[in-house]
Amino acid sequence: MEGKEDFIKLADRMDLLPPYLFGRLNGIKQEKRRQGIDVIDLAMGNPNDPTPGPVVDKLCAVVRDARNHRYSVAPGIHNLRREISRYYDRQYGVSLVPEKEVICTIGSKEGVSHLSLALLGPGDAVIVPVPAFPIHIYSAVIAGASVLPVPVQDDETLLRTVDTLCRDARPAPKALFLNYPHNPTTKTVSLSFFEEAVRLAKKHRFVIVNDFAYGRVTFDGYEAPSLLQVPGARDVAVEFGTLSKSYNMAGWRVGYCVGNGKIVEALGKIKGYYDYGLFQAIQIAAIVALRDCGDFIEEQVKIYEKRRDVLCDGLNALGWPVEKPKASMFVWARIPEPFRKMGSLAFSMRLIEEAEVVLSPGIGFGPEGEGYLRIALVENEQRIRQALRQLRRVTNGTADRTASASSF
Numbered sequence: 001m002e003g004k005e006d007f008i009k010l011a012d013r014m015d016l017l018p019p020y021l022f023g024r025l026n027g028i029k030q031e032k033r034r035q036g037i038d039v040i041d042l043a044m045g046n047p048n049d050p051t052p053g054p055v056v057d058k059l060c061a062v063v064r065d066a067r068n069h070r071y072s073v074a075p076g077i078h079n080l081r082r083e084i085s086r087y088y089d090r091q092y093g094v095s096l097v098p099e100k101e102v103i104c105t106i107g108s109k110e111g112v113s114h115l116s117l118a119l120l121g122p123g124d125a126v127i128v129p130v131p132a133f134p135i136h137i138y139s140a141v142i143a144g145a146s147v148l149p150v151p152v153q154d155d156e157t158l159l160r161t162v163d164t165l166c167r168d169a170r171p172a173p174k175a176l177f178l179n180y181p182h183n184p185t186t187k188t189v190s191l192s193f194f195e196e197a198v199r200l201a202k203k204h205r206f207v208i209v210n211d212f213a214y215g216r217v218t219f220d221g222y223e224a225p226s227l228l229q230v231p232g233a234r235d236v237a238v239e240f241g242t243l244s245k246s247y248n249m250a251g252w253r254v255g256y257c258v259g260n261g262k263i264v265e266a267l268g269k270i271k272g273y274y275d276y277g278l279f280q281a282i283q284i285a286a287i288v289a290l291r292d293c294g295d296f297i298e299e300q301v302k303i304y305e306k307r308r309d310v311l312c313d314g315l316n317a318l319g320w321p322v323e324k325p326k327a328s329m330f331v332w333a334r335i336p337e338p339f340r341k342m343g344s345l346a347f348s349m350r351l352i353e354e355a356e357v358v359l360s361p362g363i364g365f366g367p368e369g370e371g372y373l374r375i376a377l378v379e380n381e382q383r384i385r386q387a388l389r390q391l392r393r394v395t396n397g398t399a400d401r402t403a404s405a406s407s408f
Contacts, residue, residue, distance in 0.1 A: 017141070254278065
């Protein structure tokens with residue numbers, strides 16, 4: 001306040017956190033919508049499609065039970081943890097002990113954040129492939145650890161770099177954060193990649209954390225392997241999952257961590273100090289999703305695949321070359337050559353102003369993401385075609401002149 005001394009001093013760690021770029025984009029989007037402008041938002045991986053009906057019906061039924069409005073338990077109710085273990089057995093052939101190797105989280109983002117506090121501290125180092133979803137870097141930063149960035153590239157080169165860092169870096173890395181299928185680049189890996197990662201973890205004595213948020217959103221016959229399918233992986237690793245993407249339950253905040261019992265126990269200890277777990281009615285409804293809604297995932301993936309094809313075919317017709325991803329709900333698109341010098345943030349701002357389409361600038365995922373935009377497959381095909389027509393206002397100079405507006 002004017003005339004008064006500002007004696008409030010924030011923690012030093014706040015100086016290590018840059019402004020959250022996606023919050024800024026969301027603010028611009030909301031302001032335009034307040035002005036009556038129909039902005040098409042393809043920036044955030046926030047599903048627009050409905051949650052499975054049986055899940056909603058179950059929530060409506062159990063929310064009326066007063067017992068479900070009490071505090072729950074931080075690790076999650078037993079029946080949900082048991083259902084997660086059954087899901088892993090059915091889907092991946094991995095047998096988990098619900099009481100020791102499964103814990104529920106308030107979305108995977110919360111889980112990764114709290115696990116970093118349990119695993120890492122000042123003087124520790126973690127390897128993170130980059131560009132990266134911000135929490136994979138900044139959860140470690142908040143915990144006081146240093147981050148060793150390794151560019152996302154071909155599997156052999158990445159693993160060789162990890163091996164070298166473990167031999168030469170001081171302090172030696174304590175953890176490796178993975179995220180496959182990858183956000184934002186959409187890169188995928190085979191089980192052999194995880195097998196080599198586990199071998200390195202045992203050789204160099206570090207922990208592996210895999211964020212498996214997009215594990216069921218796969219296309220063209222590709223099936224994403226679970227890290228825990230590797231024999232012996234649970235000796236050194238945990239994996240995070242979520243119902244946000246596969247079941248269109250992003251706002252429900254249902255996540256989980258599975259794998260090594262000691263790591264799961266440590267996460268539970270941290271959570272015991274920070275939260276009482278998910279609203280119990282949501283946990284009960286989540287059981288229905290995991291148990292009864294497998295067919296829903298298959299249908300939702302078909303929807304994402306059609307959107308992917310419309311978007312990628314349309315961008316290529318505009319003279320904006322992109323490759324079709326094999327997994328995730330994103331397209332990772334290099335900025336068209338005439339606009340690259342602008343940088344991803346300036347170009348994304350131009351698209352908002354001139355095309356009224358919001359895309360995520362690659363710089364929001366770290367310096368290694370510069371030169372790219374991430375495009376989310378969250379709108380229906382009609383809206384994606386409309387976005388392509390509006391993007392043409394900006395990219396028209398790069399397009400094949402034979403591509404007509406009717407192409408979209």
